[in-house]
Amino acid sequence: MFNLSNLVQKAQQFIEPALPLAVPASNDQRPSKAALFRHQFRLPDSQSPLQEITAELTLSPHHSTRSSSSESTTGEKERGQGNHYVGKLHLSEQYLCFSTQGSSFLHSASLTSSSSFTGQTHGAGPAGNGFTLPLCAIRRVERLHSQSYMFALAITTWNGTPDSKAKKTAPSGQKLTIQLAGSRQQCERFCDALKRGLREGIKDVENLRAVVAECYSEYLLIDDKDEAAKEREHPDTGLGMIFRYPGNARKLRDATKIRLWKEYLRENGRSVTLVRQPTFHKLIRVGLPNRLRGEIWELTSGSFFLRLEKPSLYTETLAKFSGRNSLAIDEIEKDLNRSLPEYPGFQSEEGIGRLRRVLTAYSWTNESVGYCQAMNIVVAALLIYMSESQAFFLLSILCDRLLPGYYATTMYGTLLDQRVFESLVEKTMPILWDHLVKSDVQLSVVSLPWFLSLYINSMPLIFAFRVLDVFFLEGPKVLFQIGLAILRINGEELLDATDDGTFISVLKSYFSRLDESAHPRSDNPKLRAVTRFQELMVVAFKEFAGITQNTISEQRAKHKDAVLANIESFTKRTSIRNLGPESKRLSVDDLGFLYDKFYAVLYERQQRAEILEQEAERKAKAERTKASAIFAPSSGDNVQRGRVALGPSPTEMDYDAFREFLAGIAKWAITDSPSSPEQENSQPSHSYFGNSNRNRPSTSPWGSGPEPADHEFMRRLFRQWDVDMTDALSLQNVVTGFAQVKGTKDIMSNISYFFELYDDDGDGRVDREGILRISEALLFLSRRGVSQSGSPAASTTDVNSGDHAEKGNPDEQFLSSVSAFIRRCFEYADPDHPSHRGDHALDSATKDMDNFAIGEDDEDEDLISLSAPTSPAPTQNKDLQTSSEDHTPLSPHDSIKSAKAKAANLALDPNKPLYITLPTFRMVILADEVLEHFFEVGFSSSFRLASTSPPSHSSTASNLTTFSNAGKHAAGSTAGGLGGVVGGAGAGVVPPSKGLRGMLDNIVSDGMRVAAEVKRRMDEAQKEMDREARQGRDDEDEDDEPSPAKDADLLEGAETADVETAGKDRLPEADLLVLTGSGSAGGGRKRSASDASRKVLEFER
Amino acid sequence: MADSGAAAPKPSSSVKLVLLGEAAVGKSSLVMRFVNNDFQENKEPTIGAAFLTQKCNLPTRTIKFEIWDTAGQERFASLAPMYYRNAQAALVVYDITKPSSLTKAQHWVAELHRQASPGIVIALVGNKADLAAEAAAGDELGDDATEDTDAAPGAEGEEDADADNADQRRVATKTAKAYAEEEGLLFFETSAKTGKNVAEVFTAIANAIPEASLKGPRGAAGGQSSLGRQEDARVNLGSVRPEGAKEGCAC
Ligand SMILES: Nc1nc2c(ncn2[C@@H]2O[C@H](COP(=O)(O)OP(=O)(O)O)[C@@H](O)[C@H]2O)c(=O)[nH]1
Ligand SMILES: [Mg+2]
DSSP states (O other), rough: HHHHHHHHHHHHHHOOOOOTTTTSSGGGGGOHHHHHHHHHHHHOOOOOOEEEEEEEEEEEEEEHHHHOOOOOOOTTTTTTTTTEEEEEEEOOOOOOOESSOOOOTTTOOOHHHHGGSOOOOSOTTTTTTTEEGGGGGGGEEEEEEOSSOOOEEEEEEEOSSOOOHHHHHHHEEEEEEEESSOOHHHHHHHHHHHHHHHHHHHHGGHHHHOOOOOOHHHHHHHOOOOHHHHHHOOOOOOOOHHOSSSTTTTTHHHHHHHHHHHHHHHHHGGGGGGEHHHHHHHHHHTTOOHHHHHHHHHHSSSHHHHHHHHHHHHHHHHHTTTOOOHHHHHHHHHHHHGGGGTSSGSSSHHHHHHHHHHHHHHHHHHHTTTOOOOOHHHHHHHHHOOOOOHHHHHHIIIIIIITTTTSSOOHHHHHHHHHHHHHHHHOOOOHHHHHHHHHHHOHHHHHHHHHHTTTTSOOOOOHHHHHHHHHHOOOOHHHHHHHHHHHHHTTHHHHHHSSHHHHHHHHHHHHHHTTTTTTTTOHHHHHOBBBBBHHHHHHHIIIIOOOOOOHHHHHHHHHHHHHHHHHHHHHHHHHHHOOOOOGGSSSSSHHHHHHHHHHHHHHHHHHHHHHHHHHHHHHHTTSSSSSOOSSOOTTTTTTTTTTTGSSSOOOOOOHHHHHHHHHOOOBGGGGOOOHHHHHOSOOOOGGGGGSSSSSSSSTTTTTSSSSBOOOOHHHHHHHOOOOOSSSSSHEEEHHHHHHHSSOOOOHHHHHHHHHHOOTTSSSEEEEHHHHHHHHHHHHHHTOOOOOOOSSSHHHHHHHHHSOOSSOOHHHHHHHHHHHHHHHHHHHHEOOOOOOHHHHHHHHHHHHHHHHHHHHTTOOOSSSSOSSSSOOOOHHHHHHHHHHHHHHHHGGGOOOOOOOHHHHHHHHOOOSSSSEEHHHHHHHHHHHOOOHHHHIIIIHHTBOOOSSSSOOOOHHHHHHHHHHHTTTTTTOOOOHHHHHHHHHHTTTTTOOOHHHHHHHHHHHHHHHHHHHHHHHHHHHHHHHHHHHHHHHSSSSSSOOSSHHHHHHHHHHHHHHTTTTHHHHHHHHHHHHHHHHHHTTTOOHHHHHHHHHHHHHHHHHHH | OOOHHHHSSSSSEEEEEEEEEEEESSHHHHHHHHHOOOOOOSSOSSSSEEEEEEEEEOOOOOEEEEEEEESSSGGGGGGGGHHHHOEEEEEEEEEEEOOHHHHHHHHHHHHHHHHTTTTEEEEEEEGGGGSSTTTHHHHHHEEEEEESSSOOTTSSSSSSSSSTTSSOOOSHHHHHHHHHHHHEEEEEOOOOOOOTHHHHHHHHHHHHSSSOOOOOSSSSTTHHHHHHHHHHHHHHHSOOOOOOOSSSOOO
């Protein structure tokens, strides 16, 4: 039961997937609590909330909160009590986190309480005051004997590089005291989990050491007296070390800032052990000092924790893909010279090289994003302050979390956030908005670059970096706040602008004067000293303080569908136009229909696969303590892949997807024998009935749609359409395929097309097996009736007035037509030349094997079957086959008396190869009006595209009875029940009460019917030949139709006596499929084919 | 250079123009040539689209082009609707040495016909004409030389260029022209490198804009022209070459 509800919840996420960080309006669309937890503490996707408890953090006396203005170290004694923070203590697999933003991620907590942190943060970012401690950075945890009967823990961290020397340099370490507020039981549970985590954490200390050693804070805090440590290399703090940092260090008061930070870090821990107090956030607000900037960005954005998880991923990735080429690399190369070209570092090979490597490495780790223009600018900016490896991880945090979808191949995130920004402008500055609308100025053409390149390209660098400082701490909402503030400040001037040009100029000139005084004419010197940039920050964070992450998430959720739909319709138009000249043969509506169907199938399949995968993952999770790959598609964030607008989705369908696709388009492609969910599906059986709710992607292997058949004809079609031999069909392939099938009204080309499907080697000949296969395919295609749409009245009369004068329903007519087809084919077939045959001996042997199933059980009379009179065991078939091939030349010819008899015998003798050519085939088709009609309209109209209504399940059901009708005289036929039930099955819903019987019948009949029918026709053909051989051919095929009674007998036999034999037949066939299909078919499909056969067997017993 | 004197008496109106086309066909170069009469490697990082303005003096009026030069990468195509929305003119550019770029251009034309403002004036521009042999007499030569690519502009150059200095044309003038006529587009072959036909394209567009669709000078307090020059100055890095200054458009 738990599984089920879990599944349902997930399924709902897929339909209305929430963007990362998005908290949409209604309850069932929210991101998971785990995702919220990770976002709050900026943790990698490997982490999930395990334990949480209300707690009070007490920082030991020497920790002090200091306002940024007080630079003195006086007064320490007065603060003997230390600082107290009440909040929540959380434990994940590898982290111990504390935050004053008291959100709950307990399983029992409501999502509202989990997501409350996305609201007002008062400048402290979502994580608030507190810490995010990797367990490996904790040296010791002691249980304190507390005064009250509360649980209290004293945590000692590795403050400083955790190595042997640390004992000397940091004798006391950093001590945090935490009082847990909860029942004894809760506290104990928490502590037990913590203990386990700490034990596990030991193995991560190696990583910690490597990563921390690269932190500037470590270098900064080296004890002045420690001479040995002094010699440590200065950590890589970006290109600024070599090429200077942008801006005037003195004007930026860099030295003062460094001093303040040094003090803060000394008291509050550095890098991983850092404790966030209000001063921390204030120090960020006033702008980070150059050399610390990279490290603090890493910490506040959480990219630090990614790096901690895989410290060498960057270098490994570069090494792994070294020398390889890609489209992304070409695109990167083009832009290297245009990335912050004004910064000296990027006029040198050193800077360009770093930029190239970081962008390239990222493009390999996230190939779906690859490289997007604007990333070059962002990464260039990062590289001024951080090492390549740091920039690499920060870039991935940006792409995956902070700027979701911005750089995707459809840039949906960019477009979405532009829409959100516009709606915020409309809300907060209605007058300006009206003006924009009136003057027909589109705001996003101006604001898009702000967001896409994080203001780096719009503002002078020093100011853009100040924005980034806050952005990494507080998240995406900062981009909106700054953007709104820019418009607010320039409102007056913008109201005068009435075209794009003026609008842009106003803002450009504003950006160029950000360093000037905001109030140059003020009498108050303090006010005069306020720069325009400071004003911008104040307006952004004070006046627009109401713009919270919540606001953004809500707006995103609100506009998402419209934006995605826009992109999708654009993509659709574009890709339909790209389909090339062949596609012109189909109507625009049809193309649109195919496009939708094609991607719908791919999308649904992907969603289903992902549900199953996640379910499996969830089950496996217990055993897994550590995520294996940080960049592996994460649950939660990636569940929405597949929707076209969201970026690269699968663009090719494999054979199974093709079957599903066809089943939605052609009635004949729907299976008659739906597999039972219990067997095909690893899900509990009751989930199957969830299918009745069409809003949910089903977890059955075929979703909510009808289960497709798997017929050799479909495979041939697939292979024929797969012109580039990739074993997968692109939309282009599918459209071209349909253009050939449906794009012509010319019967001749339809006939040729069909012929070519069966002319495997393209030599213009179809051999005996091919003929049988064609006839089998004709039966397959017609088993739910053939469309009479072309000229129904006329054709019916034609048929009735034809030489098959007997009255009968269209299906019977079709049967007899196919029968006549086979007969005629053999009649007019050419004997194959021995030399020609030699080339194909092996080939045809395999085909014969395939064919084996059809006629094998026909013991003594079957002239078609290649098998020896005795029914051989499957394993012997091959030998027999080959030996019969060998014996061909020795076949006795003398027994043939007349030429006609000889011809007839040749046609039926397996040892006498024969073939038909296209002209023969054409002639045979045209000789029969039913078939003629089939090739004229029936076949192509059996695919229903836009112009016709899609096959409805009810019509399927009623049509399906036709075969039973054909055999309606058969005793014990369950025709009526069969039809109804199968219809239900086709629709994916089998009423439990009626289902089993119907299913059984279907499986049996499906397994038997085609084989039986073909075999029967073979028999007839043979008998006729015999007759003809005896009598000569005086009269043209007249009385060859079997009486209905005989027909019924055969069918009856098939359904009763032959059941077991038929079951056995299927097995070798299935095995053969594996043999012959190995060249082209996917492994999964092979298995499913043989599984299906086995099921047949089981059902029959 | 300033044309403020000339602009004063004549009625002036702004025209929003968007450049579309495959990456590297020379859109930015064309704009650069038109606005600054310059040809140089583009160092300006463009995010989304670059915005530039340039005036075009016609005998009876002055047209101020507000040019959106859309950026390269394929994925930015989904942003294009933002830029061609309410554009009055479009330059759809292809590269005469690259047949696939004409196909792409045709897609853009179809997109504009379907989605852009109904009266939009579209010019199809085959750029890099300097790479065709005998650029001057190239039209006839080009037709003969590339007859076989006519049918399938999508097929990448079938016959290999025999030498690097030889004719690199892969799209016959005739082909593109026929298509342009069929679709009712203005058609030019240009070279941003030599300046050939560049000003002519813009002049032709300016002339083709129906009088009725001109809004008159947009923007209020006459500050436009100076702002326009500001734009220009920003991009123009001071290497204005006087060669090939065009009549028709005063700059
Ligand atoms: N020979 C030649 N090269 C050109 C011409 N126009 C542009 N190019 C070159 O083509 C490349 C791409 O030009 P660019 O303007 O950036 O194309 P965009 O991507 O369409 O903006 C650059 O290397 C230009 O120097 C031209 O008319 N002739
Ligand atoms: Mg460009």
